[in-house]
Amino acid sequence: MAWAPEARTAAPGPGGSDLEVLRALESGPRGLVEAEADERLARHGENTFPGRRPASWPRRFARSLRDPFTAVLVGLGLVSAVLAAWGTACVIAVLVTVSCVLRATGEHRADRSAAALRELLAATATVRRRATDASPPTAREVPVDQLVPGDLVLLAPGDLVPADLRLLRATGLTVHEAALTGESAPVRKSAETPPGPDGGGSGFDRPHLCFQGSSVVSGTASGVVVATGRDTVLSGALSAEHGLRGRGRRTATPFDRSVNGIAWTLIRFMLLTAPLVLIADALLHGRGLETMPFAVAVAVGLTPEMLPVIVTTALARGAALLARDGEVIVRRLPALHDLGAVDVLCVDKTGTLTEDRPVLAVSEDADGRPDPAVLHWAAVNALWTLHLAELPAPDALDEAVLDTAAADFGTDPGEEYEGVDALPCGPGRRLSTAVVRRPGDPRFALASTHTLVVKGAPEDVLDRCALDAAERERLAGRARALADGGLRVLAVARAERPARSRPYAPGDEHDLTFTGFVGLSDAPAPSAAEAVERLARRGVTVKVLTGDHPGTAARVCRELGLDPGEVVTADRIDTLDDTALARLATDTTVFARCAPEHKARIVRALREGGHTTGFLGDGVNDLAALRAADVGVCPRDGVDVAREAADVVLASKDLTALERAIVTGRRSSANIASYLRITLSSNFGNVIAMLVAGLVLPFLPMLPAQVLVQNLFFDAAQLALAFDKPGAGAGERPAVLRPRALLRFVTGFGLLNAAADLATFGVLALAVRSLGGHGGQEAFHAGWFTENLLTQGMVMLLLRSGRRAAEGRAAGPVLPAVTGLAVVGLLLPLSPVGAALSMTGLPPVYYGLLALVLALYGAGLAVARARADRQPAA
Ligand SMILES: Nc1ncnc2c1ncn2[C@@H]1O[C@H](COP(=O)(O)OP(=O)(O)OP(=O)(O)O)[C@@H](O)[C@H]1O
Numbered sequence: 014m015a016w017a018p019e020a021r022t023a024a025p026g027p028g029g030s031d032l033e034v035l036r037a038l039e040s041g042p043r044g045l046v047e048a049e050a051d052e053r054l055a056r057h058g059e060n061t062f063p064g065r066r067p068a069s070w071p072r073r074f075a076r077s078l079r080d081p082f083t084a085v086l087v088g089l090g091l092v093s094a095v096l097a098a099w100g101t102a103c104v105i106a107v108l109v110t111v112s113c114v115l116r117a118t119g120e121h122r123a124d125r126s127a128a129a130l131r132e133l134l135a136a137t138a139t140v141r142r143r144a145t146d147a148s149p150p151t152a153r154e155v156p157v158d159q160l161v162p163g164d165l166v167l168l169a170p171g172d173l174v175p176a177d178l179r180l181l182r183a184t185g186l187t188v189h190e191a192a193l194t195g196e197s198a199p200v201r202k203s204a205e206t207p208p209g210p211d212g213g214g215s216g217f218d219r220p221h222l223c224f225q226g227s228s229v230v231s232g233t234a235s236g237v238v239v240a241t242g243r244d245t246v247l248s249g250a251l252s253a254e255h256g257l258r259g260r261g262r263r264t265a266t267p268f269d270r271s272v273n274g275i276a277w278t279l280i281r282f283m284l285l286t287a288p289l290v291l292i293a294d295a296l297l298h299g300r301g302l303e304t305m306p307f308a309v310a311v312a313v314g315l316t317p318e319m320l321p322v323i324v325t326t327a328l329a330r331g332a333a334l335l336a337r338d339g340e341v342i343v344r345r346l347p348a349l350h351d352l353g354a355v356d357v358l359c360v361d362k363t364g365t366l367t368e369d370r371p372v373l374a375v376s377e378d379a380d381g382r383p384d385p386a387v388l389h390w391a392a393v394n395a396l397w398t399l400h401l402a403e404l405p406a407p408d409a410l411d412e413a414v415l416d417t418a419a420a421d422f423g424t425d426p427g428e429e430y431e432g433v434d435a436l437p438c439g440p441g442r443r444l445s446t447a448v449v450r451r452p453g454d455p456r457f458a459l460a461s462t463h464t465l466v467v468k469g470a471p472e473d474v475l476d477r478c479a480l481d482a483a484e485r486e487r488l489a490g491r492a493r494a495l496a497d498g499g500l501r502v503l504a505v506a507r508a509e510r511p512a513r514s515r516p517y518a519p520g521d522e523h524d525l526t527f528t529g530f531v532g533l534s535d536a537p538a539p540s541a542a543e544a545v546e547r548l549a550r551r552g553v554t555v556k557v558l559t560g561d562h563p564g565t566a567a568r569v570c571r572e573l574g575l576d577p578g579e580v581v582t583a584d585r586i587d588t589l590d591d592t593a594l595a596r597l598a599t600d601t602t603v604f605a606r607c608a609p610e611h612k613a614r615i616v617r618a619l620r621e622g623g624h625t626t627g628f629l630g631d632g633v634n635d636l637a638a639l640r641a642a643d644v645g646v647c648p649r650d651g652v653d654v655a656r657e658a659a660d661v662v663l664a665s666k667d668l669t670a671l672e673r674a675i676v677t678g679r680r681s682s683a684n685i686a687s688y689l690r691i692t693l694s695s696n697f698g699n700v701i702a703m704l705v706a707g708l709v710l711p712f713l714p715m716l717p718a719q720v721l722v723q724n725l726f727f728d729a730a731q732l733a734l735a736f737d738k739p740g741a742g743a744g745e746r747p748a749v750l751r752p753r754a755l756l757r758f759v760t761g762f763g764l765l766n767a768a769a770d771l772a773t774f775g776v777l778a779l780a781v782r783s784l785g786g787h788g789g790q791e792a793f794h795a796g797w798f799t800e801n802l803l804t805q806g807m808v809m810l811l812l813r814s815g816r817r818a819a820e821g822r823a824a825g826p827v828l829p830a831v832t833g834l835a836v837v838g839l840l841l842p843l844s845p846v847g848a849a850l851s852m853t854g855l856p857p858v859y860y861g862l863l864a865l866v867l868a869l870y871g872a873g874l875a876v877a878r879a880r881a882d883r884q885p886a887a
Contacts, residue, residue: 101309275750282315
């Protein structure tokens with residue numbers, strides 16, 4: 014269905030003057046009164062983001078039915094029903110229901126805790142409101158869901174646009190609308206209403222409207238809310254099934270590649286099993302479709318149908334453990350698995366490796382002499398960019414400059430000027446310019462002059478200074494020397510220009526006069542050195558991707574015990590194609606002077622080079638890399654868009670917390686791997702044994718209902734694996750599930766299992782001969798049922814990644830589960846349920862023989878496991 018955004022943006026019409034718009038919304042330039050806002054909230058409802066509404070139970074249930082394993086089970090159930098094999102159909106129905114209920118409740122629980130965690134991360138918006146009619150307006154943070162039409166909202170870089178807004182004022186505002194339009198380049202917005210009844214266009218291209226779901230790339234603005242909640246353009250887009258464009262994340266995540274990859278291989282294998290059984294039986298025994306229920310049961314027996322449940326439970330449990338102490342919040346469950354697989358972690362420098370509390374250390378002129386005037390001009394720049402660009406808060410560098418200047422000069426330097434214009438720093442822009450004039454100064458009055466005060470990265474500022482090549486090189490050398498000493502270096506320059514009313518643009522930053530350098534020291538974060546070392550021990554290589562000077566970055570790395578090697582700067586990256594960059598990225602530890610696109614390219618190159626790559630960053634300039642990484646990590650106080658793009662949110666930018674999260678991810682993955690190894694080895698062995706027995710015996714080795722009932726008990730017991738305590742080794746290496754290694758493991762152990770099963774046949778065949786007739790078959794079935802559940806219990810104990818007896822710890826929930834399984838295996842065939850399933854007990858002597866088979870099997874398993882442990886893990 015064609016859908017036009019202009020149809021949604023409710024009153025007032027997008028055209029009209031600011032006052033008309035505000036009046037139509039019964040608001041004003043001083044903002045709403047709190048009581049009025051409350052009343053509007055009751056009338057319009059909460060401003061919830063459309064994607065956030067929780068799924069209903071029927072939907073959740075339907076979603077779990079869509080899972081491929083469940084779909085296959087349902088298909089097999091239908092085949093059984095068509096063939097009137099009601100017993101098989103009923104047991105499959107029970108299996109499907111149990112797995113759907115477990116899955117839906119697991120997901121419900123996971124969603125509920127994710128929602129609780131989101132509360133912790135609840136996005137806020139800055140609004141201008143008044144306590145009463147008479148009070149002055151104040152800017153304050155309110156939760157985004159409390160916004161109402163008529164609210165005045167202030168926007169700054171990194172903000173998510175919280176509702177649909179009509180801009181009232183904008184300075185250098187560009188927004189990213191990819192989520193709505195798929196357009197990846199930022200779009201310029203302005204407060205001026207273009208002429209025309211519809212506000213100068215239709216759809217998203219009207220420059221004075223900003224839509225919920227877009228994000229601020231640069232600049233600042235204020236605007237009035239024209240639509241919230243279900244009335245926003247984004248809601249309209251979703252309800253018209255227009256979908257969100259450009260939201261699609263990375264292609265295949267490590268989770269998709271490993272767990273889902275294995276699942277699909279198994280499904281194909283399973284779908285082959287049933288026809289194979291049918292063909293073999295038809296050829297050898299001349300049986301026809303009557304073997305179908307047995308073939309179906311064998312295929313079901315092979316299915317690791319609990320995989321989705323185990324995966325959700327193991328990951329949700331890991332995420333809950335991390336959230337318990339409020340340190341780490343996992344926003345997308347599979348990201349916990351991916352975190353465990355990370356072998357390269359890219360981090361920015363500032364605030365991750367350093368404290369981001371810079372302190373002014375140097376203020377010197379062009380000749381390297383201490384000169385307070387340089388600090389003075391740096392402070393003028395900081396003060397007026399802050400005021401004129403209406404930045405919500407100064408960045409840490411500006412704050413340090415302002416604080417030191419205020420302390421040294423006694424007053425706030427810069428207040429003696431009037432601000433004219435400002436061009437702040439932004440993603441990819443490493444300098445800022447404030448244009449000021451001195452009021453009342455006869456020299457500057459009418460003939461007036463504007464002073465451009467520029468400060469920023471030395472390379473960028475020196476490029477814009479009127480200097481000869483030798484002098485520029487000399488000054489760049491001095492900046493390098495300061496940076497090599499570990500300082501963050503800013504160059505300061507000025508220019509006098511005739512006054513003008515036209516706004517200033519980056520093109521005006523030329524022919525500047527060099528003023529001097531300021532250098533700031535930023536101490537390494539206290540826990541960073543230890544965290545880097547611990548990550549290295551756990552097989553995670555840390556790489557630094559920074560916007561800062563190569564010298565500063567190298568020095569910080571050395572202080573943390575991280576060998577920086579040869580630092581690569583962004584201009585070199587620009588000369589490389591993707592293949593060459595992938596090679597270089599693997600061998601490089603520090604990339605400096607990176608703009609956002611460089612950070613993203615490096616991350617992509619590392620992924621293409623076969624690394625599972627995490628990225629930790631908190632700013633607008635980290636956004637592209639957060640999206641490009643396998644796992645994006647952001648601290649809680651990062652900008653809205655970075656938090657929204659991240660898969661994992663940290664309470665603070667603390668690498669040690671991330672290291673703990675990685676270990677938790679590996680433990681969850683270890684439990685998933687345990688399940689796969691155990692269930693597949695056991696199922697594979699059983700299927701081989703059943704096929705052989707089916708071909709040799711004149712009767713079915715197990716009735717379909719018996720196969721399915723024992724499957725049900727095995728499944729239930731295996732749930733314990735999701736709660737297992739993995740062994741100490743589980744957190745040591747990146748946890749990657751390699752399908753080939755898994756297949757090798759499963760084949761080996763499956764054959765061992767089949768051997769035990771066949772030995773059991775031998776024993777049972779003796780029993781059948783001694784008992785004879787129908788009773789013999791029933792005893793055979795009972796014997797095999799018992800042996801199967803007991804071997805499955807043994808496999809669970811001996812093949813799990815969990816702590817084993819040798820590690821001297823309690824086995825967690827697995828031991829009770831295995832005990833339960835053994836009790837069912839021994840007692841069920843002797844009970845009335847056993848009789849209903851056509852089973853009778855064996856003479857005691859055969860139990861003795863079975864015990865012998867089991868003991869031999871257990872010994873074989875233990876030896877094979879010890880050998881497998883010496884090889885690379887599956
Ligand atoms: N307030 C500022 N005024 C002038 N120049 C600045 C300011 N903030 C940053 N810069 C310049 O831009 C460069 C890049 O800054 P950016 O924020 O991209 O990275 P960073 O903070 O240095 O490092 P990281 O990427 O590790 O967080 C800085 O090294 C500095 O030279």
